[in-house]
Amino acid sequence: MTVLEIITITAGLGGLVALAGVAVLSRLRTLRAMVVLVVVVAVLATLAGVVAGIFKMAIEGSARDTVLGVVAVGGLVGLAVAAMLARRVVAESGRLAQAVRASDYVAPQGLPAELQVIADALEESYARERSLEGARRELVAWVSHDLRTPLAGMRAMVEALEDGVVTDPATVSRYHAQIRVEVERLSAMVDDLFELSRIHAGTLKLSRARVGLADLVADTIDQTEPLARAKGVRLAVSAEPIPIEADAGALGRALGNLVVNAIRYTPSDGVVELRAFQDEDAVCVSVRDACGGIPEKDLERVFDVAFRGESARTPGKDGGAGLGLAIAQGIVEAHQGAIGVVNDGPGCRFDIRLPLRG
Ligand SMILES: Nc1ncnc2c1ncn2[C@@H]1O[C@H](COP(=O)(O)OP(=O)(O)OP(=O)(O)O)[C@@H](O)[C@H]1O
Ligand SMILES: [Mg+2]
Known part of the structure; x- marks a missing residue:
């Protein structure tokens, strides 16, 4: 019943408890359960040492009761603190989750540092997305305007030619030339839009x-x-x-x-x-x-x-x-x-x- 034996048994039992804890931990899905599990494992590992001491009769009589009592109280205090901590973590992450679900996300303030980093990063990415979305909408509005105006002009000229409203050769050839210019301009614009969408989609492949x-x-x-x-x-x-x-x-x-x-x-x-x-x-x-x-x-x-x-x-x-x-x-x-x-x-x-x- 040397100290070495007690330490060895404690380490063995503690290791088993830790293994079981890790196995359970990987199945847990909530922060609350994880925090509680950590405390339970710590208390059980301590108890393992006490049990080893009792078995080896290194602790007997009133000393045994005292140690058991201390471990029990320590465990209860640990559990209480763990429960409080878990509540806090759950509440803070709940605050973040609620902000994310809201239609207009604003980063909640005063979160624990790690959560605050996530909250702030989210705010940045939401802002980026909003401004991209605004720019996209603006682009579509302007481009459709810019496409529609020359198209309307071309339609008028084509109709005039078709209906024979315009017959004198000078005007006819002016219309033809004008239509060709507009067609070229519109196709250049479509090319530009295509290029731009490739750039924005990140699919622009350079062949250097x-x-x-x-x-x-x-x-x-x-x-x-x-x-x-x-x-x-x-x-x-x-x-x-x-x-x-x-x-x-x-x-x-x-x-x-x-x-x-x-x-x-x-x-x-x-x-x-x-x-x-x-x-x-x-x-x-x-x-x-x-x-x-x-x-x-x-x-x-x-x-x-x-x-x-x-x-x-x-x-x-x-x-x-x-x-x-x-x-x-x-x-x-x-x-x-x-x-x-x-x-x-x-x-x-x-x-x-x-x-x-x-
Ligand atoms: N060299 C320049 N000198 C003065 N203003 C310029 C010059 N280059 C661009 N700008 C201004 O910046 C704006 C945007 O230029 P950009 O080249 O993106 O479009 P654009 O020339 O109007 O149309 P696009 O290039 O699609 O045919 C122009 O409309 C003009 O007001
Ligand atoms: Mg230009």
Whole structure:
């Protein structure tokens, strides 16, 4: 009846109790039951030691009664505290559950730290979801408006041609040309919407390859030169031949959107400046125009889906749907880059910054 024997028996019995406790614990589904179980296991493990002592007759007579009494009282106190703790945990998580079930979730305050983290994270994600949902609804409303207006015009022209209301050759060919322009604009818009939905759904797959930055810029210039010439805007270009790992098609599209905007908002005789260069461990492409500056309050919003500067939402001759910059941003971010805008000189400057790989 050495102390070692008592400790060994206590450890053995305690281990059994713990094993049984763990087995039961995995079946429990409520926090309340789990907390109570923890206390019961602790009390039983202690009792195991006492029982071992009694068996080995290390504890006898009044000492035995005293120890049993102490363990019993300790167990009861433990159970009472456990019950209180369980109640508190259940009540606090109940508060969280109730807030989640409410139609308008607001994070409850003063929860235990772990629950508070969950509650706050939920609030953030609900807010994000709400604003996404709002943006989506706005987009659908605006886009359907922007689709409907040219469609109505086209229908009128087609009907006029069909009914023979318009017969003089000049008007007929003007109508045909106008319809073709509208069809092209609408299909470009549908392409943009498709691209944007892929970006938002996270299914935009980049096929990266090694491309020269200067080549990318040259391609963009080739595509936008006719527009610039028609508008009387001069394109000034300087590009360093830096090799980058990028999806040339996607990045070219992002850059094209910036240049088209710059040409669109620069008055004739103005200059649009395109620069591509290396800045430490990043490559930068900047597009500077002579638009006269973007109002401060709009600077943050130009990348929003369907944001257009003018308050009137009737598409003008070359008015867009407000998708170009959102697409450019999505593509640049898919390349782990960043895009920004500042007012600079006679207009504004859009900067794309891409990390230089390897
Ligand atoms: N270079 C620029 N200079 C001045 N304002 C600009 C410039 N680029 C964009 N903006 C403003 O930001 C808005 C959003 O631009 P974005 O390219 O997203 O749409 P959009 O050009 O109107 O239409 P889309 O690109 O879909 O044809 C524009 O309507 C315009 O008000
Ligand atoms: Mg645009």
